[in-house]
Each structure stands twice: as structure tokens, then as C-alpha cells.
Amino acid sequence: ALTAQDLLVLAGSLPSGLPEDTYRRLMAPLAARGVRVVVDAGGEALRRVLPHRPFLVKPNHHELGELFGCAISPTDLDMVAECARALQQQGARNVLVSMGGAGAVLVDEQHRQHRLAAPQGRVVNTVGAGDSMVAGFLAGWLDSGDYGQALRLGTACGSATAFTLGLAEKADAEALLEQMQ
Numbered sequence: 001a002l003t004a005q006d007l008l009v010l011a012g013s014l015p016s017g018l019p020e021d022t023y024r025r026l027m028a029p030l031a032a033r034g035v036r037v038v039v040d041a042g043g044e045a046l047r048r049v050l051p052h053r054p055f056l057v058k059p060n061h062h063e064l065g066e067l068f069g070c071a072i073s074p075t076d077l078d079m080v081a082e083c084a085r086a087l088q089q090q091g092a093r094n095v096l097v098s099m100g101g102a103g104a105v106l107v108d109e110q111h112r113q114h115r116l117a118a119p120q121g122r123v124v125n126t127v128g129a130g131d132s133m134v135a136g137f138l139a140g141w142l143d144s145g146d147y148g149q150a151l152r153l154g155t156a157c158g159s160a161t162a163f164t165l166g167l168a169e170k171a172d173a174e175a176l177l178e179q180m181q
Contacts, residue, residue: 004034007055007138011040011131024048040134042066050091057087058096058134074102081105081113094147096154098133100126104155108147116155119176121163128167133158136173152180 002008008030010023019025023045027037036055039046042063050057064083065072072079084095084107093109103117136157140150156176160168163176 002030002033002035004036007036007038007142009038009040009134009138010049011038011134013041014045020044021048024052027052027054038134038138040130047090050087053091053093056094056096056134056137057092058098058130058137059087060130061097061099061102064097074099077105077115081107084113085111096133096137096151098130098158104133104151104158106147106151110147112147114148114151116151116180118155119159119179121159121176123162124165126162129158129162132161132168152177156180 010026014020014022023039023041027049030037031052037052038056038058039049039054040058042059043066046057046059046063047067059067061072061074061080064080068083068086072083080097080099084097084105087095088107095107097105099105101118101123103115106114108114133154137150137154140153141147144150156173157168160172160176164172
């Protein structure tokens with residue numbers, strides 16, 4: 001029932017017992033319908049979806065390094081951008097790399113590179129921070145159509161969750177957006 005007006009987010013590690021191409025198999029029939037798919041996963045699950053041109057992939061810098069068989073420091077922005085562009089050459093339209101306290105890098109489908117430092121705060125729990133980043137990014141992009149704005153909101157949402165027990169509230173993300181001005 002999904003159409004070109006829809007976004008589908010495939011996130012997380014696949015449960016044991018499911019084949020590594022599960023995300024790819026879910027995506028394959030949707031590509032012809034123009035459904036925008038976001039994949040927030042690492043390893044083979046991510047690699048196998050690239051030929052289906054996902055709208056967005058969001059590896060963290062560790063997952064990005066694993067895909068290319070190297071360790072990537074979050075301070076090596078040239079390497080992060082180079083690997084993100086390599087994922088685009090393999091099919092990803094937009095690549096958002098989360099780097100914890102070092103912020104995030106986005107290489108968008110116009111091949112522009114965006115870099116944003118993480119806001120200041122005390123990390124309490126990182127569970128759900130990546131999911132919050134994806135949700136904020138998509139909300140920002142759907143609202144504005146602007147990748148820079150989407151990156152700002154995504155970074156604020158992901159950071160707000162990292163600075164909170166559980167998931168952050170809207171007010172937490174808004175406060176960080178003010179700090180990021």
C-alpha cells in the first residue's frame with residue numbers, strides 16, 4: 001500500500017534467524033513505486049540495500065568504517081566524507097554519518113557536504129539517540145525540504161535523547177536548537 005508519498009524507515013539490527021538481505025527484500029518492490037526508504041543499519045544489511053537507491057542511509061562512524069574495512073576517527077572529516085561519497089556511488093542518495101560527541105556529517109544528493117558539531121551536554125544514555133536523529137532529520141526535511149535544516153533538527157533530537165534518560169521531549173530538542181544557533 002506504500003506510495004511515492006510515503007517514507008519507510010528500516011532501522012536496527014536484524015533479529016537472529018532473519019537473512020541478511022531482509023531489508024533488501026523489503027525494499028526491492030518499493031523502488032519502482034518511488035517510496036523513499038531510510039536505512040539505519042550497518043554491515044551487510046546496509047550494503048545490500050544500496051543498489052535500490054535508499055533516500056537516506058545513516059551509519060555511525062564505526063559502522064561506516066566496518067563497511068570499508070578500516071577504523072574511522074570522528075575527527076577525520078575527509079575520510080568520513082570520502083566514505084559517505086563511496087556509499088552514494090553504490091546507490092545511497094543521502095548519507096548521514098553520526099559521530100557521537102563529534103557531531104554529524106551529511107553528504108546530500110546534490111553532493112554537498114554539511115558538517116555540524118554536537119551541542120554541549122552531558123551524555124546520560126545513548127540508546128535511541130540514532131533513532132531520534134533519523135526522526136528529527138526526516139521531520140526537518142519534510143517540513144523545509146532543506147538538508148541543512150534537517151541536519152540541525154536531527155542532530156538536536158539525537159543529542160537531546162543522549163542527554164536524557166529515555167527518549168527526549170520536544171522541548172529538550174528545541175532547547176538544543178537554540179544553543180546551536
